Amino acid sequence: MSDTQPAPSVFGVADVSVRFGGLVALDAVSFAVGHGKVHGVIGPNGAGKTTLFNVCCGFVRPDAGTVLRHGRPVSPRPDELAGMGIARTLQGVGLFRGLSVVENVMVGADRHRKAGFGSTLLALPRSDRDERALRERAMAALAELGADGYAARLPGSLPYPVQKRVALARALASEPDLLLLDEPASGLGHDEMTELGALIRSLTARMSVVLVEHHMDLVMSVCDKITVLDFGKVVADGTPDEVRDDPAVIDAYLGEEATHA
Amino acid sequence: MAAPTKDTEVGVPPAAAGRFAAFTRRMPSSTLGKHALTLLVAFVVVVLVLELTGPFRNSQFATMAYYGIAAAGLTVLTGVNGQISLGHGALMAVGAYTTGLMLAAEIPLLVTMLGAMAVTAAVGAVVGVAAARLHGPYLAGATLALAVGLPGLAIYFDHWLGGEQGMRIPSPQMPAWFSDAIYFLSATEASSAKYLAYIGWVTLLVVLFLLANLMAGRTGRVWRAVRDDEVAAELAGIPLGKVRVLAFVVSAACAGIAGAVLGIVVRLAAPSGFTIVLSLGLLTAVVVGGLGSLVGALLGSALLVFLPPFVTNVGTDIGLDNTQAAQLAPFVYGAVLVLVMLLAPSGAVGVLKKLLKKLWIGRSTRRTG
Ligand SMILES: Nc1ncnc2c1ncn2[C@@H]1O[C@H](COP(=O)(O)OP(=O)(O)O)[C@@H](O)[C@H]1O
Ligand SMILES: [Mg+2]
Numbered sequence: 093m094s095d096t097q098p099a100p101s102v103f104g105v106a107d108v109s110v111r112f113g114g115l116v117a118l119d120a121v122s123f124a125v126g127h128g129k130v131h132g133v134i135g136p137n138g139a140g141k142t143t144l145f146n147v148c149c150g151f152v153r154p155d156a157g158t159v160l161r162h163g164r165p166v167s168p169r170p171d172e173l174a175g176m177g178i179a180r181t182l183q184g185v186g187l188f189r190g191l192s193v194v195e196n197v198m199v200g201a202d203r204h205r206k207a208g209f210g211s212t213l214l215a216l217p218r219s220d221r222d223e224r225a226l227r228e229r230a231m232a233a234l235a236e237l238g239a240d241g242y243a244a245r246l247p248g249s250l251p252y253p254v255q256k257r258v259a260l261a262r263a264l265a266s267e268p269d270l271l272l273l274d275e276p277a278s279g280l281g282h283d284e285m286t287e288l289g290a291l292i293r294s295l296t297a298r299m300s301v302v303l304v305e306h307h308m309d310l311v312m313s314v315c316d317k318i319t320v321l322d323f324g325k326v327v328a329d330g331t332p333d334e335v336r337d338d339p340a341v342i343d344a345y346l347g348e349e350a351t352h353a
Numbered sequence: 354m355a356a357p358t359k360d361t362e363v364g365v366p367p368a369a370a371g372r373f374a375a376f377t378r379r380m381p382s383s384t385l386g387k388h389a390l391t392l393l394v395a396f397v398v399v400v401l402v403l404e405l406t407g408p409f410r411n412s413q414f415a416t417m418a419y420y421g422i423a424a425a426g427l428t429v430l431t432g433v434n435g436q437i438s439l440g441h442g443a444l445m446a447v448g449a450y451t452t453g454l455m456l457a458a459e460i461p462l463l464v465t466m467l468g469a470m471a472v473t474a475a476v477g478a479v480v481g482v483a484a485a486r487l488h489g490p491y492l493a494g495a496t497l498a499l500a501v502g503l504p505g506l507a508i509y510f511d512h513w514l515g516g517e518q519g520m521r522i523p524s525p526q527m528p529a530w531f532s533d534a535i536y537f538l539s540a541t542e543a544s545s546a547k548y549l550a551y552i553g554w555v556t557l558l559v560v561l562f563l564l565a566n567l568m569a570g571r572t573g574r575v576w577r578a579v580r581d582d583e584v585a586a587e588l589a590g591i592p593l594g595k596v597r598v599l600a601f602v603v604s605a606a607c608a609g610i611a612g613a614v615l616g617i618v619v620r621l622a623a624p625s626g627f628t629i630v631l632s633l634g635l636l637t638a639v640v641v642g643g644l645g646s647l648v649g650a651l652l653g654s655a656l657l658v659f660l661p662p663f664v665t666n667v668g669t670d671i672g673l674d675n676t677q678a679a680q681l682a683p684f685v686y687g688a689v690l691v692l693v694m695l696l697a698p699s700g701a702v703g704v705l706k707k708l709l710k711k712l713w714i715g716r717s718t719r720r721t722g
Contacts, residue, residue, distance in 0.1 A: 180588050203590045
């Protein structure tokens with residue numbers, strides 16, 4: 093059908109399997125994200141979405157299969173991701189509670205630092221310059237999310253939706269070209285979710301996004317492609333329209349929603 | 354996402370904020386400038402205090418200096434980076450014994466202190482590598498083993514280290530320029546207690562200056578980030594192991610310098626001087642002062658030095674005999690610790706900050722209102 097060569101994906105996994113004891117959490121799962129695309133991963137609770145993210149980030153080593161970055165197999169440690177241009181937000185917020193909002197985001201920007209231990213120890217002008225540069229990066233990321241007014245506050249004193257914005261700003265401050273979002277809409281109201289959707293779309297000018305999410309509306313409106321997991325298996329893979337009408341998906345996911353309703 | 358919401362909850366009223374801004378404009382804007390100015394002011398205060406007090410107080414201040422150096426290093430490790438150590442007394446022992454050996458070989462004092470720092474930092478690196486993999490009670494247990502085990506080496510190698518009796522440490526000669534400077538300052542003869550107090554406090558101030566630089570910059574921020582959430586720190590590209598080992602090395606270097614100062618002040622390094630009681634005392638000082646704060650470490654070590662004799666004096670004044678009065682001190686010390694933990698979990702520094710904030714606001718509202 094298609095005789096054009098597909099563009100090499102920015103990121104993906106191929107035939108990844110993970111077993112926890114007797115439980116098969118992921119069974120030969122593959123997906124690939126195109127450049128500047130938003131890829132959704134959905135599925136009922138316990139389907140293996142977070143496990144899949146943990147494989148992508150090196151927190152869980154797969155029993156079989158590979159993680160692919162620009163078509164090449166990689167197995168990075170979690171602390172090497174940022175250097176590879178990959179940022180991830182955590183389910184929940186995961187902010188540093190003893191650091192102010194701007195300091196939180198400065199940690200996110202840490203891979204752009206230039207000054208070393210020696211210049212910090214002696215407070216050389218080089219260290220001050222570096223700190224100013226990191227702070228500017230952090231403030232720019234906060235401003236993009238409309239959270240720069242909270243820069244000096246501690247995260248614990250802020251409403252939950254604002255904390256989630258700060259966590260997103262921290263991920264953006266590293267200037268990744270791939271962003272992994274684990275349930276970014278949890279705990280958000282309807283309007284905030286609409287804004288989040290618009291934001292994610294606007295990010296595609298700079299980066300590709302993988303989105304694990306529970307809210308079908310958001311996923312359907314934001315993603316270019318969607319992978320549906322059920323009991324660790326890919327049951328559907330395609331555009332939102334293709335996935336929406338897939339009987340297997342209605343069985344696995346929408347069926348569950350119906351029983352929850 | 355949402356429209357920018359400006360911070361409406363301002364802690365300080367506008368008048369005070371304005372005055373504060375005017376004040377900070379006159380301060381140097383660079384970290385180096387600010388910290389160097391603070392260092393200078395602190396040095397002037399130290400000179401005044403040491404010149405206005407006698408040899409007995411001078412020697413108490415020398416003691417406070419080495420507790421302060423060790424406590425400052427410990428607060429970086431425990432308060433800032435979240436790693437507990439019950440073994441800092443043992444690290445001080447490494448510094449003190451190294452000092453004894455080097456001074457006996459007639460190596461100059463400054464080189465000796467740097468040597469003690471380097472050797473202890475190296476031991477700290479080894480301990481730190483092990484510690485980086487341990488958490489909570491396991492880390493406490495491992496460092497406790499260090500506190501209990503390491504001084505035993507002095508008994509095992511008693512030929513070099515003096516065994517149970519300990520190793521005498523030669524007192525450094527007071528240079529002529531020092532007694533000249535003291536005579537010029539206060540027209541008094543420089544005592545050896547005063548010389549040791551100056552060595553201790555100049556060292557303490559330099560250590561505090563360097564640690565304050567670290568804490569104000571990238572290093573301190575990353576230490577705190579790893580303490581608060583290791584997964585999030587890792588995802589930001591922070592190598593957890595390296596960051597934790599660095600904190601341990603910096604902290605151990607401080608303990609080594611503290612041990613060097615202790616060595617020349619006490620003139621003896623003996624296993625009985627570095628028991629678990631010393632390690633626990635340091636930890637207590639850091640908690641009472643305010644975990645993670647350098648000023649807190651200083652306040653805590655002041656308490657460590659000045660509270661026990663004060664309580665003993667009060668004890669004899671109210672008619673207790675000497676042994677009873679001496680037994681009172683640890684009791685009061687424990688009570689202070691419990692009270693601080695219950696009433697002021699942020700330590701003495703937390704209480705001070707609140708007081709200062711109240712005073713600041715109180716004064717400015719009275720002016721404007
Ligand atoms: N560390 C683990 N050890 C054992 N089982 C796990 C572990 N992590 C996840 N699981 C199991 O793997 C399955 C997939 O979980 P998860 O990836 O969290 O699903 P999801 O994020 O889609 O809700 C679940 O049955 C879960 O109980
Ligand atoms: Mg999950």
